[in-house]
Amino acid sequence: MEIGIFARTFPADCLEQNLDAVEDSGFGIVHFNLKCAGLESLPAEIRESRIHDIRIQFEIRDLKMAAISGTFNAIDPDLGLRKRMTERCVRLIEEAPSLGTHVVTLCTGTRDPGNMWRAHPGNDSPEAWKDLLETLSRLVPIAEESGVVLGIEPELANVINSAEKARRLLDDLQS
Template structure:
């Protein structure tokens, strides 16, 4: 596994300065966000020259873009907002070849009209699922046209709030272009922390073969997605990384939900855990 980081962890006015800050921590793999290039995360349009500039800046530093964030609310209660999100997804997908990346990360969304990461009781309605399927169908059409993969993340506040629903989505869409971002800190509904091992095992049993990116952060309590830096909460990282390895995953392990000042300790934490697995013959 290769340790990487959300590029937007580092707040700099110039893309080059952001990338240099990442490299200074011994990291060369990022999940990119267009805000790092001075644009909105989901731009209305992207000049091809900007995309070429990003690729050149990364290539000259020996860096890779594991994925680019393309999150919008796929079940927004406002249909026009969903349509605009899909249009902008198309804009982003069209420049992925120039960015030298082939994975766009998604948010399956919520009925909350203001925050796509906030739980809403209507997420469990049949209509919410129908809207997700409709949005995902169009998103996959865009992915096919632009030769990219889409990766969604099961998250307790979203319509896909469990590994079981993630499996259901994969089975219903039946597309080789639909994959999974796994985040062990996002899977625990209220009261489930005492069952941590069982919840993690179920996630990898149902989704393991479809994981293309793993996130590394932490949680202090269940009932909502974790927002703590890796190694500062209660997630059993030995179990999480063991299950990642056992699933056959050997891709990018992306740090996020951390401040810039926490980067050294979090990178060191992950390296220790990975080295321990290797020395113990767990990889």
């Protein structure tokens, strides 16, 4: 059996230190976040040379990137911010295979404007559901074209906070 770990479990100053810590701990599979490479989780741009460097650093340690975090607030009440972050996630989805993975994990989000991990009464509103579908309707076709799976974890503080809502989301997206 192989067990993976979230790379941000190991705070480090650079990508090499982070991946060394993963390797030294005996893990071979990683859920990666670009913050571990000194970038934003969803950077505005990822240079091809940086993608290559990340891939090489994984390969020389014989580590597998099981998934990469595409985390942002998918129902952020700030529409402009939500759209900018959606487009950044589009770019990450397109680059995921070049980084060495075919899985991008998402946060379904909250109406809380200050903390995407804090519950908000507006999460259960029809508007929040509509906004989530709108965000995902932009991401799903890109993922399909790129051969990428989008992973969503039901999170108690987010709009998708149960297995039932996750199933409803799949049905609504016809995915």
